[in-house]
Amino acid sequence: MEINSQITPIHSPMIDIGVNLSNPRLMKRLEELMTKALEANVQGMILTGTDPKNSLETLEFMQGLEQTFSGLNFWSTAGVHPHDAQQSLSQDFIHGTWLQQVKYCHGQSEQVIAVGECGLDYERNYSSPSEQRQVFEEQLKLAVELQKPLFLHQRGAQDDFISMLKGYHSDLPKRNKALAAVVHCFTDDLSTLERLLDLGCYIGITGWIADERRAENLRQAVTQLPLNRVLIETDAPYLLPRTLRPKPKNGLNQPAYLPHIAEQLAFYMQINVETLKKAALTNTQTLFEIELG
Numbered sequence: 340m341e342i343n344s345q346i347t348p349i350h351s352p353m354i355d356i357g358v359n360l361s362n363p364r365l366m367k368r369l370e371e372l373m374t375k376a377l378e379a380n381v382q383g384m385i386l387t388g389t390d391p392k393n394s395l396e397t398l399e400f401m402q403g404l405e406q407t408f409s410g411l412n413f414w415s416t417a418g419v420h421p422h423d424a425q426q427s428l429s430q431d432f433i434h435g436t437w438l439q440q441v442k443y444c445h446g447q448s449e450q451v452i453a454v455g456e457c458g459l460d461y462e463r464n465y466s467s468p469s470e471q472r473q474v475f476e477e478q479l480k481l482a483v484e485l486q487k488p489l490f491l492h493q494r495g496a497q498d499d500f501i502s503m504l505k506g507y508h509s510d511l512p513k514r515n516k517a518l519a520a521v522v523h524c525f526t527d528d529l530s531t532l533e534r535l536l537d538l539g540c541y542i543g544i545t546g547w548i549a550d551e552r553r554a555e556n557l558r559q560a561v562t563q564l565p566l567n568r569v570l571i572e573t574d575a576p577y578l579l580p581r582t583l584r585p586k587p588k589n590g591l592n593q594p595a596y597l598p599h600i601a602e603q604l605a606f607y608m609q610i611n612v613e614t615l616k617k618a619a620l621t622n623t624q625t626l627f628e629i630e631l632g
C-alpha cells in the first residue's frame with residue numbers, strides 16, 4: 340500500500356490575535372506553551388502591548404521568540420491601554436513621551452502590526468475618562484498617520500468610544516470594505532454589536548463566550564456576527580474558558596486553548612467549527628496584512 344505523504348491537517352491552523360505573553364506567569368513556562376500551541380495547530384500569535392514600557396518589551400521579546408521557536412509566527416501591537424493612560428501621561432520613557440515611545444516601537448519592525456491596545460474603559464476608571472479620551476485620541480491619530488489597524492478595548496464606554504471612532508472613520512485605513520480595527524474581547528450585547536458592525540469594525544471573541552454566568556447577552560449577539568468580521572483570541576493568561584476539561588490546575592489561559600474557544604463560539608454562532616476557523620484566519624490575515632509562514 341502506498342503511503343500518502345501529503346496528509347492534510349484535520350484542523351485548520353489558527354492565529355491567536357490577543358496574547359499577553361510578557362505576563363510573568365506565561366514567561367515562566369514559555370517552552371511548554373509554545374509546544375502546546377503547535378500541537379493545537381495555533382501557528383501564530385499577536386502579542387499585546389499595553390503601555391509604553393510594555394510595548395517596547397513586547398517588541399523586543401517578540402523578535403527573540405521568532406528565532407527560538409521555529410514553526411511559529413509572532414507579531415505585536417504597540418499602544419496604551421485606557422487603564423494606563425494616567426501613568427503614561429505623567430512620565431517620560433526611554434524614547435521620550437509615551438507617544439514618542441509608542442511611535443518608536445512602530446518604527447522598529449514591520450511585525451508591529453497594530454496601534455493598541457487602546458480605547459476606553461469606564462468600568463474601572465484606573466485613569467480618568469478625560470485622560471483616557473486624550474490618550475485614545477492621540478492613538479486614533481497615530482493609526483491614521485501610520486495607516487495601521489487599531490487593536491481596541493472598550494468597557495462601559497460605548498457612546499464615547501463609538502463617537503470618537505466615528506470622528507476618524509474616514510481617515511482610518513480600510514480592509515476589504517471594513518474598517519481596519521478590531522474591538523478585542525467583545526462582551527457586549529446585540530445592540531452594541533450592531534453599532535460596531537455598522538462602523539465597519541472586526542470583532543474579537545474570547546473564552547468569555549464559555550462563561551455561563553455572564554455570557555448570556557454575548558451568546559445572543561454572536562448569532563448576528565457575520566463570518567467575515569469575526570476574530571478569535573485567548574487574551575491569555577486571562578479569561579480561561581470555563582468549559583475546558585480537564586480544568587488546568589494553574590488557572591492560566593494559553594494559546595493552545597484557542598481551538599476550544601472556536602468550538603464554543605461555533606456552537607453559539609450555529610456554524611461548523613472548521614468553517615469558523617478558516618474565516619477567522621482569513622479575517623486575521625486580511626485585517627493585519629500578515630501571513631502564516
Ligand SMILES: [Zn+2]
Nearest residue numbers: 456492523524
Ligand atoms: Zn482589553
